[in-house]
Amino acid sequence: MQVRINRKACLALTLGLAASASFANLVKVAQVNPAPGACGEWSxxxxxxxxxxxxDGRVIDYSTPTQQTTSEGQxxxxxxxxxxNDRATFDRLLGWTRTNLAGNQFDAQNMRLPSWQWGKKPDGSFGVLDPNSASDSDLWxxxxLLQAGRLWKDPTYTQLGQALATQIARQEMTTLPGVGPMLLPGPQGFKVGGLTRLNPSYLPLPVLRALAHEQPDGPWAKLAESAYKLIKTTxxxxxxxDWAAWQNxxxxxxxxxxxxxxxxxIRVYLWAGLTSPADPLAKPWLAALGGMRTKVAQTGIPPEKVSSTSGAASGEGPLSYWAALAPYFKALGDERGLGLARTHLAALDANVPGREPVYYDRVLGLFGTGFIDGRYRFDEAGRLVPGWRNACD
Known part of the structure; x- marks a missing residue:
């Protein structure tokens, strides 16, 4: 399996692409037409x-030399x-994922885990760069799909979501003795000898709760408990x-x-902030991650890098960090932290020449601002509650 490309190392390349006059012509983009039920323009x-x-539904990360598409982006x-509430774009994204990441093996009776990385190959052609799957993207x-089936009342989505969740449980799970079920980052390459590598950011609690609701006989409820043990201990x-391991x-x-x-x-704090306060693990999960709140209160910035064992910090986190931390501060009732986040996130819509937010800033920005602005939330069962489900005031 290839190593995922470092986001920091690619930042300068992205800004150069974004600033170039030809950037707007690199792709023919889809037109966005949210359904009339959406309350207000989501710029x-x-x-x-x-x-x-x-x-055609392909999400492109221009911060990479391969102009990669990942299952994460999809x-x-x-x-x-x-x-x-943009079903047309949803279907385009799903169709591209099915065709290009799953080799058209993506239906209820024949479900293949999607490859995690697709892009420009050394010979100039485009295709799958790494056939291994990424379990966090598979979970999402x-x-x-399960939430689309419920919200749009279409069982076809539900059946696909059920089939994919079943394959995740079969191919991307292991059992840690004394802990319980645990999500592997992917089916290949993460268990070597007596060492199992793990990624704490791959375990968003609302998603696990929703899967437990949809598949009560599956491993999801126990996985939520195991995930909390991982977060608290590491x-x-x-x-x-970013990463942890299990050994001996x-x-x-x-x-x-x-x-x-x-x-x-940084996504670990985001998922904690998005979790419904009614979830029994919400408060202890946030409490286990209190270091970031303290550090921002002391310095006014989130550190780019921090040692999880010593707390030693360095650098200044980019815009994506503030986006991830906004729901975290909101969940903690930290008005100062939330205010700082809002101030920084204004740059997402500032349209400063040469300062176009990169892919990771943009996607975490949508998670963060969408949540604090009330465009969506998760209930205690992890189900999505979008703003368009409510009457527009």
Whole structure:
């Protein structure tokens, strides 16, 4: 399996592309036409689709030299389309994912886990770059489909979501003795000898709750408990690491990536902030991640990198960090932190020449601003409650 491309290393390339005069002509983008039920214009979503989604439903991350598309980008795009009540874009995204990441093996009777990475190959052609799947994206796609089936009253989506969730349980799960079921980052390459590598940001609690609601006989409720144990144990200073591991009957520092928390780990705070306060794990989960709140209160900025074992921090996190932390601050009742986040997030709509937000800023920006602006929330069962379900005042 290839290593996922470092987001920081690609930032300069992205800004250069965004600033170039030809950037607007790189793709023919889809037109965004949210359904009439959506309450108010979601300008951030419109910008995302116009700048990152091709007309055929491919989400492109221009911060990478391969102009890659990932199952992550497709899964997030599906979620935002559902929040926006934009079924046409949802179907385009789903169709591209089915054809290009799953090789057209994506139906209720023949479900294949989608490849995680697609883009430009060394010979100049485009196709799958890494056939391994990414379990976090698979979870989100299954969730998107199940919620689409419920909200749009279409059992076809529901059947696809059920089939995908079943394959995740079969191919991307393991059991940690004394802990319970645990999600592997993918089916290949994460269990070597007695070492199992894990990614805390792959375990959004609302998604696990929703899957438990849809598949009560599945591993999802127990996985939520196991996920909390992972978060609590690997964040002794209140900071989540990007990666962790399991070895000799205990959680340990990942031998490959160390104890650093950065671009992956920032999503751990996001998922905690999005969780319904009625969830019994909501408060303890947030309490386990208190280091970030304290650090921002002390310095006024989120650190780009932090040691999960010592709490030593360095650098300044980019716009995506503020986006991820906005729901976290809101859930904690931290008005100062939330105010700082809102101030920084204004840059998402500032349209400053040469300062176009990159892919990761934009997608985490939609998660964060969409939530704090009331465009969506999750209930205690993890079900999506979009703003368009309510009457417009």
């Amino acid at each position: 951030g979503y419109r910008s995302f689709v116009e700048r990152f989604v091709q007309a 899964s997030y795009g599906l979620f935002f389309a559902l929040v926006a 796609i299954a969730y998107d 964040a002794p200073q209140g900071f989540a690491p 009957g205990q959680f340990v520092v990942d031998p490959k990536n160390g104890d650093t928390g950065s671009y992956d780990a």
